[in-house]
Amino acid sequence: MTDTFLADIVAGLTRIPxxxxxxxxYNKAGSKLFQxxxxxxxxxxxxxxxxxxxTQSAAIYDDFNPQNTFEIVEFGAGDGSKTKLLLQEFLKKTNDFVYSPIDISKSALKGLVKSYEEAIPTLNMNPINNDYFSALxxxxxxxxxxxxLFMGSNIGNFKDEGEVDFLxxxxxxxxxxxxxxxxxxLKKDPQIIRDAYNDNSGVTREFNLNLLRRINEELGANFDISSFSHYPTYNxxxxxxTSYLISMKDQQVSIGDRVFEFKYAEPIFMEISKKYSEDNIAELAERTGFEIVNNYFDCKHYFVDSLWRAQ
Ligand SMILES: C[S@@+](CC[C@H](N)C(=O)[O-])C[C@H]1O[C@@H](n2cnc3c(N)ncnc32)[C@H](O)[C@@H]1O
Structure with missing residues (x-):
């Protein structure tokens, strides 16, 4: 893991931007901050x-309408606190299925397994600590x-059109x-979206800076955390x-024997969280070989869980 982690970080810091x-x-501290x-x-x-x-897990089960034994595979399951609601509803109908949560974060997966074993002991589980791409x-x-299952807006985290290839x-x-x-x-009042990635208490800022801390701790780097600022934007x-960390001065950062130069105001691209219109979703389903069975919205129409059937 350390070798891949190092290679990915070095590759990322060599790129422009x-x-x-x-x-x-999502190391232990990152998973806790995300919670x-x-x-x-x-x-x-x-x-x-x-x-x-x-409110709609029973409807999701009815629309899925399984006829025999099945498997629920979840990509990037995280702490599983929301999926638990779906699984509990499914278990009211049948326990003839296996739930396979996949997550690259060992600590997130460990937390999920512990909480599910206590809350839903009848669930058959097959946890997989792996990245999405190998798990596919x-x-x-x-x-x-x-x-x-691909929940929690994880689909929005691909750069360029990565979600098309993934799907x-x-x-x-x-x-x-x-x-x-x-x-x-879903696309909505931009101010609501900006606020979600720039909270008043600064937890999202800490969540982004935590990755620099992780690189320091696990790869022996020397990022000066206080000289990077968190800059979220929405288009x-x-x-x-999109979230960036901005270097607030000219500086050098070492990772082992490699040295990376940062100019004042230089951004590090951290994360993208794409927002979709209903038309964007319909187009994505069609382009990737699926048909939409049903869309389940919250009462404010901020978010949708979209059930697709492979064609
Ligand atoms: C934003 S959290 C969402 C968790 C959960 N889906 C939810 O809705 O609460 C993203 C989760 O996906 C996992 N993750 C991110 N990239 C991943 C990858 N390439 N492979 C596997 N898991 C990944 C992270 O470790 C984290 O637990």
């Missing part, structure tokens, strides 16, 4: 999706009917008639909410 891969946000973010008043995403799953290949391993590959690895439930954050035309 410098980039740090957001999948490394705090999910509770923030400004972070509407979790509350909206929680409401959807709390393992979807092919059996012919069981599948429901693939096409997912489609190629499942069978016609399998389903995917995908959580999209209402593209729907891209």
């Amino acid at each position: 410098k980039t740090l891969p957001s999948m490394y946000f 705090t973010i999910m509770q923030l008043p400004e972070y509407y995403l979790t509350k909206s999706e929680y409401e959807i799953l709390d 290949d393992s979807l092919r391993d059996n012919n069981t009917t599948k429901l693939v 096409k590959k997912m489609r190629a690895n499942i069978s016609e008639g399998d389903h995917a439930l995908i959580g999209f954050d 209402p035309i593209t729907g891209d909410a």
Whole structure:
């Protein structure tokens, strides 16, 4: 892991503009900070999706309508606090399924398994500590009917059109008639989106800076955390909410024997969280080999869990 982590960080800091891969946000401290973010008043995403799953999980089961044994595979499951609502509802109908949460973060997965073993002991679980891309290949391993979960707006974290390639590959690895439930954050008043990524208590700032701390701790780097500032933006035309860390002075950072130069005001690209219109979602489904079965919205229409069927 350390070798891949080092290689990915070095590759990112060698790029122009410098980039740090957001999948490394979630070490133990990062996963804890993200749990705090999910509770923030400004972070509407979790509350909206929680409401959807709390009120519409029975409808999702009916629309999915499994006829025999099935597998629920979740990409980037995190702490699983929302998915628990869906699984509890499914278990009222049947326990003839296996739930396979996949997450690159060991600590997030450990927390999920512990909380599920206590709250839903009848659930058959097959946790997988891996990254999405390798895990996509393992979807092919059996012919069981599948429901693939990709919740919490994780779909918005791909750069360029990475989500198109990801969904096409997912489609190629499942069978016609399998389903995917995908959580999209919807385009809305830009100020609401800006506030969600720039909370008053500064937790999102700490969450971004934590990746520099992690690089210092695990790779022996010497980032001076206090000389980087958190800069989130939102573009209402593209729907891209983007976070940067800005170097507040000319400085050098060492990782082992490598030295990286930062100019004053130079950005490090940290994360993109894309927002979608209903038309964007319909187009994405069509381009990647799916048809939309149903869309489940929260009462404010901030978020949608979209159920797709592989065609
Ligand atoms: C924003 S959190 C969302 C968690 C959960 N889906 C939810 O809705 O609460 C993203 C999760 O995806 C995981 N993750 C991010 N990139 C990943 C990757 N490439 N492979 C596997 N897991 C990844 C992170 O470790 C983290 O737990």
